[in-house]
Amino acid sequence: MNAIKLLQDHNIAVSEMRIEILEILSRSEIPLSFESFCLNANKTTFYRNMELFEKEGIVIRTEIERKGFYELANKAKAYFVCEVCKEISNVAMPTITSGKVKSVLIKGVCQKCEEE
Numbered sequence: 748m749n750a751i752k753l754l755q756d757h758n759i760a761v762s763e764m765r766i767e768i769l770e771i772l773s774r775s776e777i778p779l780s781f782e783s784f785c786l787n788a789n790k791t792t793f794y795r796n797m798e799l800f801e802k803e804g805i806v807i808r809t810e811i812e813r814k815g816f817y818e819l820a821n822k823a824k825a826y827f828v829c830e831v832c833k834e835i836s837n838v839a840m841p842t843i844t845s846g847k848v849k850s851v852l853i854k855g856v857c858q859k860c861e862e863e
Contacts, residue, residue, distance in 0.1 A: 748773040748819075757803045764788055765796055769805070769819075777826065777835045778809050778816035778850075807850050811835075818850070825851035831860035 750769035754761050764786065771784055781793055797817055800806040809816045811828055816835075818824075825840040834857060841851060 753805065757805060759799065759803065764792070768793075768796060768800075772806065772817065772819045773822075775818065776837065778807075778818040780814055780816050809850050809852055811852070820849070825853065827853045827855065827857070829857035829860055830854055831856055 748769070750766040750773075751761055753769060754765055759765065767786065768784065772779065775783075781790060784793065786793060794815075797806060797808065797815070800817075801808050804820055806817045807820050809818070809826075811833075825838045827836050827838045828834075836857070838851075838853060840848070
């Protein structure tokens with residue numbers, strides 16, 4: 748993924764932080780929260796950028812227990828979130844024939860936590 752081209756294609760000013768955010772998201776297999784980014788930026792700046800990216804259709808925001816998690820819109824998948832250990836894992840994307848699916852979130856208890 749070329750972060751600079753993606754920003755330019757959406758008429759968004761290019762900055763080092765925006766490039767870094769997009770590169771981190773492109774390497775991730777699961778949605779990430781603010782804490783997962785380890786950026787040298789404050790929360791307000793981060794969330795303003797994510798709001799802009801979401802508005803432009805670059806990222807998808809998923810809320811898990813009142814906390815935002817982000818992923819690139821072109822990499823959206825289905826996820827299972829364990830309500831006990833909070834681990835996020837990929838699951839097969841269900842086939843939906845009506846409409847465009849942005850993201851699928853399934854909540855429950857993972858096998859490891861269920862056995863404990």
